[in-house]
Amino acid sequence: MKSLLAFAACCMTVFSFGNVPGEEPHNANPIIPGYYADPSIVSYEGKHYIYATIDPWGGEQLSCWESSDFKNWTLNLLNWPTKTACTSPTSMGAMVWAPSVIEGTDGMFYMHVSVGSEIWVGVAEHPLGPWENPLGDQPMISADFEREYHMIDAQAFIDDDGSAYLYWGSGWNWVNGRCYAAKLAPDMASFDGEVKDLTPTHYFEAPVMLKKDERYYLMYSDGKTTIDTYQVHYAIGASPLGPFAEASNSPILVTDHSKNVSSPGHHTVFEEGGQHYILYHRHNVPFEPVHRQICVDELNFTGDGLIDSVSPTHEGPALVAGRLENRSPFSSTVSASSSLNNHTAPEHATDNNYATRWEAAIGDTQPTIQQSFDSVVTVTRQEILPEFGWKDQFFILEHSRDGGTWSTLVDFSSSPANGSPIVIEEAVDCRYLRIRYTLTGKENEPALLEWLVF
Structure with a gap:
């Protein structure tokens, strides 16, 4: 017995935390466990639903995260869209990207999503679906609409009078693109009028329309998401179809190396309890292209009608403050068979911070992670949050x-x-x-964001 315990002790390595901004325990940003981008959000019957691209660079389907308190989220995978269902004769190779979901004036939910560099539309009675394409097996906006630009990143907006509009467009090869817009017909799947080019200064992609006090704010992203130049700009107009002029204090959300915040952008805006919030993605800590994570911070306005600069945080706003903090009633020491590097220590699996993780070293053929308690405890529930929640996980819990x-x-x-x-x-x-x-390897990477024990 002693020889077995000695062997286990020599194989289990305990690591310590670094001092990298963003790795502090109990941080609330990012709010979603894992790598996701391009968020959209709706609230319905007391629950919130965040739709997002699966990183890196999209997947065969979308992720949809569900929460009743904005602090604890559960992953759902939707029946639609999928790469298979959303492929047309004009489609290109891009995967499922950038969902925009909105509740229509008819009480139905409408999704505009990018697949194969085309815009597809879905409709459902509930935020979780089932979703179906009212156009059958055809895209709403074909890649042939304008081959010089990327037909992605559509976002719908409903004005106070019930009129709906769609905004979309991006560039190729990190060269700035065009922003197109049109009024939507009542079916939310076709246009009621001509398509207009609304492209403001410094526009690359990801348009978002926001209205406040009779002003229309066209928000968008510029720069390159794979480095540190991605950022949020905005322009102001007097109508949903412009014209728009970039605001004097644009951009309002940018990289901040002092905080270890890199490439924030492709966002949406929502209001909760009278406060506006910006929901956006930024790179994980430390920077690993392209693993983006979803964060939320306050969005405020100045007295002269401008959008105030956003201060990106790791702590998060009051909306998410205290997420998971001190939830486990047990104190434990965490150890593992190996660790990939200093940023993937096993203690990160219990630090209540989705910006950190434990990951086994490459070549570890028998990866394990262990929690050791001070004494015998009665455990009734465990929550295991893998690095890639949409992948199958092969393990034995002992x-x-x-x-x-x-x-x-x-x-x-x-x-x-x-x-x-x-x-x-x-x-x-x-x-x-x-x-x-x-089972280890590319399809089953041994890595955990959190392991909660109750």
Whole structure:
């Protein structure tokens, strides 16, 4: 027995935190566990739904995160759109990107989404669907609309009089693009009038329309998301179709190296409790192109009708303050078979910060991560948040009283778990818990954002 424990001790390495801004425990930004971009949000019947691109560079489908308190989110994968369902004779190779979801005046939900460098439209009675394409198997805006520019990043806006508008467009190869807009017909899937070119100064992509006090704010992103030049600009007009002039204090959200905030952009704006918020993506900590994460901060206005500069935070606004802080009633020491680098220490799996993670070293053929408690505790629930919640997770969750004899609590070695969080509600008395990964490699990277024990 002693030889087994000695072997385990030599294989389990304990790491310490660095002092990188953004890695402090209990940070609330990013608010979503994992790598996602291009967020859109709707609220319905007391719940919030965030739709987002799966990073890196999109996936076969979209992610949709659901929450009742804006602090704890559950991953849903939608029936539509998918790359397979949204491919036409004119489609290009781009994956499923940049959803925009809005509740129509008829109570239905409408999604405008980019697939294959084309704009597709879906409709559903509920934010989680099922979704269907009212145009059958055709895009709403074909890549042939204008081959010199990218037909992506559509966003719908409904004015106070019930009129709806669509804004879209991007550039190619990081050369600035065009912003197109048109009034939508009542079906939200066709146009009621001609398409206009509204392109303001410094426009690359991701248009967002915001109205306040009879002013129309056309917000958008400029720069290159794979480096640190991506940022949020805006222009002001007197009508939803412009013309628009860039504001004097634009851009309002930019990279801040002193805070370790890089390339914020492709956002949306929403209001909650009388306060406006900006929901956007920025790069993970430390910078690893292209792994973007979704954050939220306050959006305010100046007395002369401008949008105030946004101060990006890791702590997050009051809306998300205290997320997960001190939720676990147990104190534990976390160790692992290996760690990829100093930024992926095992303690990051229990620090209540989605900007950090534990990840096993490349070449670790028997990756494990373990929580050791001060004494025997009664565990009734565990929440496991993998780095990539949309991938299948192959592992065995084990428990022990003495650290030498282990028993299986749940076995996902042949039938994988998926989603985020992976919830385990099997009661057990133990002093040690261990996740032992059974299938590793590109399709099952052993890595955790959080492992919560109750």
